[in-house]
């Protein structure tokens with residue numbers, strides 16, 4: 070098909086139809102801005118599709134924590150460990166890892182935890198409001214989330230951290246294994262203890278995406294799928310974007326490209342420290358006996374989410390570049406991990422085996438705000454493991470920054486300038 074040329078001027082053009090692009094678009098149309106979203110594939114075909122759908126203020130602590138380097142090295146020797154680094158000569162990866170390792174200390178951990186908890190708390194509340202306001206039918210449930218431990222020493226060690234999380238406004242409950250098993254028949258005997266986060270929630274990600282798209286379209290937003298941006302150039306007060314469907318021009322352009330961001334922004338002279346953190350999931354028909362809440366099986370780092378419409382095991386973090394293969398060993402590790410904890414670890418029929426690339430920054434904070442040196446180009450990326458959880462707050466913050474409205478949270482910690 071030959072490319073068509075569109076000469077119309079858009080108000081705001083958003084590149085990337087993942088959860089961050091759509092949430093930004095919705096927050097913008099809400100205040101009367103005209104929005105077009107262009108998406109290279111189909112809406113939500115990136116990380117926003119098959120993820121676990123948990124909304125987790127409880128996950129405020131970043132990956133870079135004291136002791137993480139040693140733990141990561143141990144995991145590298147275990148082929149089916151939850152974290153894997155494919156050794157290779159990639160200077161961007163090694164720079165990223167060096168920065169990450171340097172942050173594995175208490176001071177930086179606290180700083181990231183604080184900034185993550187602020188955006189997570191805003192997003193958790195805002196997303197619940199959006200579900201009501203826009204009537205989002207996405208299997209949203211405010212039921213909390215459980216961290217389940219089978220080893221007493223792991224449980225005891227982790228439970229100590231809960232007091233610190235309280236300082237960041239994250240409520241938790243400690244539940245002994247025997248008490249828990251009395252109320253949760255889906256779990257096998259041998260649970261040492263559980264940490265419950267009553268403030269967490271969950272939804273079904275693909276439904277959330279299609280509902281955001283519906284709400285956006287109903288308010289006049291335009292979505293173009295199969296439209297890949299190939300370059301952009303600022304021309305005075307306008308930005309011109311080259312796409313596979315012709316040139317588009319807009320007053321403001323938002324780059325919401327998830328793990329694809331670094332390659333695209335290089336031409337702007339910006340070096341985004343984002344690595345793709347590959348994760349996997351398997352979605353099944355719903356087994357007869359499922360956990361009552363979403364849970365993380367801690368020793369195996371497997372996340373379990375049950376909806377009326379299905380059942381998903383997900384997780385693993387693999388730094389293997391932009392590798393597009395489904396690694397059968399990682400997928401099998403999800404099932405064997407789940408089988409250690411659950412009576413019915415899988416559903417009767419597999420609906421989908423999936424991988425996605427999380428856009429990982431080394432400080433585990435998203436990049437939100439104006440692109441340095443580019444007045445009309447904006448960055449909304451780097452949400453790592455928590456893009457669903459941070460989506461509503463990110464969208465609102467971007468809309469407020471673009472329109473010059475007061476922001477609900479301080480935007481400072483998320484600005485790209487922290488890396489310059």
Ligand SMILES: Cc1cc2nc3c(=O)[nH]c(=O)nc-3n(C[C@H](O)[C@H](O)[C@H](O)COP(=O)(O)OP(=O)(O)OC[C@H]3O[C@@H](n4cnc5c(N)ncnc54)[C@H](O)[C@@H]3O)c2cc1C
Nearest residue numbers: 087088089109115116117120121123298327348456457458
């Ligand atoms: C296994 C797994 C489990 C997860 N579980 C959770 C969870 O439980 N809770 C949670 O909060 N988060 C979770 N996440 C993280 C979450 O999925 C991501 O943080 C989030 O989806 C990132 O959204 P995004 O919009 O930035 O990126 P994406 O969804 O990847 O969207 C970027 C989009 O840009 C498009 N694109 C790329 N290049 C171009 C171009 N040139 N032109 C136009 N479009 C382009 C892509 O096709 C893609 O659709 C999980 C991730 C994984 C992998």
